[in-house]
Amino acid sequence: MAENTPDDGKRPSYYVTTPIYYVNAAPHLGTAYSTILADVQARFRRAMGYDVMFLTGLDEHGEKVAASAAEHDMTPQQWCDSQVPAFDDLWKTLEITNDDFIRTTEPRQTASVQHLWEVLKERGYIYKGSYDGWYCVPEETYFTETQVAHSDEANHTEGAHLCPDCGRPLERVQEESWFFKLSEFQKPLLDLYRDHPEFVEPEIRRNEVVSFVEGGLKDLSISRTSFDWGIPLPFDERHVTYVWFDALINYLTAVGYGDDSPEAAATLARRWPAQTHIVGKDIIRFHCVIWPAMLMAAGLPVPERVFVHGFLMVRNEETGAGEKMSKSRGNAIAPAEVIDMLGVEGYRYYFMTDVEPGTDGAVSFSRMEQVYNTDLANSWGNLVSRTLNMSAKFFEGKTPVLPEGWTTAASPLRDAADGLLDRYAADMADFAYGKAAEEVMALVHAANHHIEDTEPWALAKDPVRADELACVIGDLLESIRICAHLLEPFTPETSAEVLRRISCEGEIGSTDLATACEWGAIPQDVPVTKGDALFPRLGTPGK
Numbered sequence: 001m002a003e004n005t006p007d008d009g010k011r012p013s014y015y016v017t018t019p020i021y022y023v024n025a026a027p028h029l030g031t032a033y034s035t036i037l038a039d040v041q042a043r044f045r046r047a048m049g050y051d052v053m054f055l056t057g058l059d060e061h062g063e064k065v066a067a068s069a070a071e072h073d074m075t076p077q078q079w080c081d082s083q084v085p086a087f088d089d090l091w092k093t094l095e096i097t098n099d100d101f102i103r104t105t106e107p108r109q110t111a112s113v114q115h116l117w118e119v120l121k122e123r124g125y126i127y128k129g130s131y132d133g134w135y136c137v138p139e140e141t142y143f144t145e146t147q148v149a150h151s152d153e154a155n156h157t158e159g160a161h162l163c164p165d166c167g168r169p170l171e172r173v174q175e176e177s178w179f180f181k182l183s184e185f186q187k188p189l190l191d192l193y194r195d196h197p198e199f200v201e202p203e204i205r206r207n208e209v210v211s212f213v214e215g216g217l218k219d220l221s222i223s224r225t226s227f228d229w230g231i232p233l234p235f236d237e238r239h240v241t242y243v244w245f246d247a248l249i250n251y252l253t254a255v256g257y258g259d260d261s262p263e264a265a266a267t268l269a270r271r272w273p274a275q276t277h278i279v280g281k282d283i284i285r286f287h288c289v290i291w292p293a294m295l296m297a298a299g300l301p302v303p304e305r306v307f308v309h310g311f312l313m314v315r316n317e318e319t320g321a322g323e324k325m326s327k328s329r330g331n332a333i334a335p336a337e338v339i340d341m342l343g344v345e346g347y348r349y350y351f352m353t354d355v356e357p358g359t360d361g362a363v364s365f366s367r368m369e370q371v372y373n374t375d376l377a378n379s380w381g382n383l384v385s386r387t388l389n390m391s392a393k394f395f396e397g398k399t400p401v402l403p404e405g406w407t408t409a410a411s412p413l414r415d416a417a418d419g420l421l422d423r424y425a426a427d428m429a430d431f432a433y434g435k436a437a438e439e440v441m442a443l444v445h446a447a448n449h450h451i452e453d454t455e456p457w458a459l460a461k462d463p464v465r466a467d468e469l470a471c472v473i474g475d476l477l478e479s480i481r482i483c484a485h486l487l488e489p490f491t492p493e494t495s496a497e498v499l500r501r502i503s504c505e506g507e508i509g510s511t512d513l514a515t516a517c518e519w520g521a522i523p524q525d526v527p528v529t530k531g532d533a534l535f536p537r538l539g540t541p542g543k
Contacts, residue, residue: 011511014050015274016041019283020057020102020250023083024068027090029312029363030280032335033351037309037431038278039096040352043489044428047513053271055254057102058087062243063137066229076229080105090335094344095492102250104231112258113241113249114234116298120180121235125297128236131177131221134170136163141244143170165282178223178239185293186217192292198305200288201431202358205281205308209288220245220290248291251277252300273301281308307431308358315362323362333363341365345491346372346535352490353437369538375437376491379444380483381535384498386451387476391528394460398525399477399502400470407520413475414519416446417482421517424486433490440486447479477502478522485516494534501529 018038021031035056042054060080069079080103091098102109120126134143143164161170192199193210200206223239224230230240249257255271256264279287284306292302314323314331323331338347346368354371355361391399420439427436450472459469481504488495496508503526510516 011049011051013053013270013275014042014045015053015055015255015271016045016276017054017251017254017274017278018056019277019279020059020104020247021087022064023058023060023080024064026083027087027335029333029335029338032090032094033312033355034278034280034309035091035096035098036094036348036352037307037357037433038276039094039098040348040433040489041276041278041428041431042097043492044425046511047485047488047516048425049511049513052099053255054098055100055102055251056091056096056098057100057250057254058084058104059243059247059250060103060105061230061241061246063224063227063229066227067137069229077105093339094335094348100254102254104246104250106253108259109246109250109253110231112253113231113246115258116249116252116294117233117235117241119298120294123297123299125181125184126178126222127181129177129179130175131179132174133172133221134161135173136166136168136170141165173226175225176239177221177225178233178236179219180222180245180290180294181297182220182290182293183217185296186213188296189213189217189289189293192302196304199292199302200284201305201307204358205284205288209284212285213289217289217293244286244290245294248286248294251303274303275305277303277306279306279308281310284308310356310358310360312355313360313362315364315367333365338368341538342368342372343535345494346376349376349437349490352433354434356434357431372535373537375441376535377533377537379441379448380487381533383444383448383451383476384480384501384534385530387447387473387480388501388528388530390456391473391477392530394456394469394473398527399523400473401525402470402474403467406471406474409471411471411475413443413447413450413479416443417479417517417519420482420486421514425513428489437487437490440483443479444483447476447483450476474522474524477528478519481507481522482517482519485510485513497531497534501531503527 016038018034021027025031038054038056042052046052058080060076065079066076069076072079074082084103088101117126135141136143141163161172162168163170190210190213193206193213197203197206200209220242222242222245223233223236224242225238225240228240230243231246233239233241251274252258252268252272256267257272259265277287287306288308295302311324314333316323335347338350342350350368350371351363353375354367355363394400420443424436424439427433427439454472456469456472459465459472480498481502484495484498485507499505499508503523507516
């Protein structure tokens, strides 16, 4: 699956998406996690020279939304509108750089969904029938009789049919419905997973999807008549679109699908297929089974990759095991609590580097403090503070004037930086953010050790060793400059501040990371600003 590289020499496209979040639920630690995962990838790709399109948004249709609106004496649209600011505010706080924010109640989504309906009807992949089965309203998901869990005496709902995902009682649904011929795509999907294993990552999730599809696929009910809060079918207005069928199409809507203007057609040709959908493991079947089948049926290419992350758990401090986070257990952690403790930059760094994206991750306040202090306060922040203080003290508030040949002179820090970008970029592209950060921190640690090994304060006392002192400080400043660029996807404001303090403002927002990370670009004889501590050390948070 090749990148969408145009023939006119423009930068290659990189289209990355989050799930669209359910409007009934306030943004929480998990939604923030998905969104920052995408933001870090978008920032990295921009720095590597890609023309990035980063999409997030809200899923606003369905029976649950209509019910919540009624409970609040609002129309469904009023209810949806009232929920948007919570997402907008948190994404701004967390420094999210999405290029678009889509809502499924927008006219462009209606046009896109109805266009796809027409295409699928014309191509013979939908038909009208009758649905008789089980439906989970909270999960907005249909289940067959064999998928349904049955209750036991312990939960006091003897005889009930329970959702296999959330455990809540299911509703028996009997109504006329339009169906999508999902059953026809078992072999094409299995061929996709075999020929393009990168389509579902990591491998454990791909194996799960393959096993599910090998078990057989049934046609999917994709319309409802029992309520009207949804997008009506263009050829049968008594029916509204099944909420998941509607929601998945947002990824096409945002890049021009369903719009017959020349501009939209050009955007669609440039942006589709998407390079990466980021989703949680709870919605893997929608994105890795139903969605590619829909696209195949419509004659459209499938995305290059669906990257599936795990759940955030709460670490039990006594056992070290991860426990499900929930309000009922009293162990739920709100984003605001973490921001209050770590700050926004510490929040981003912790969740992106200490939680492995492809697996469930157990988090705790004590671990947050440990990572923050070890990496950000004691290592990175300390390196910047010490180096800038010495540069200002020994070179009259400026960076040193470096002797000729400095860039090629023997230097343990230059050696440590050699090949760093290649290793870092490979890890970042694979969503191995923790490994990428470790690569950067290796240079940070080497620089801190270099201070102890060379003792610049001693060199400063000997005029004969002035050039040696200049080279030591120059090496340290150059290491800091490179690390600031590589840490930018994780801690963007801090990296920008570091570059400003060493008079490298012009490098902020660079879209040529390869050039930015070339050794030897530190400006000479320009002001340095010591400034306040970037990451003040944390004490015991009392959590």
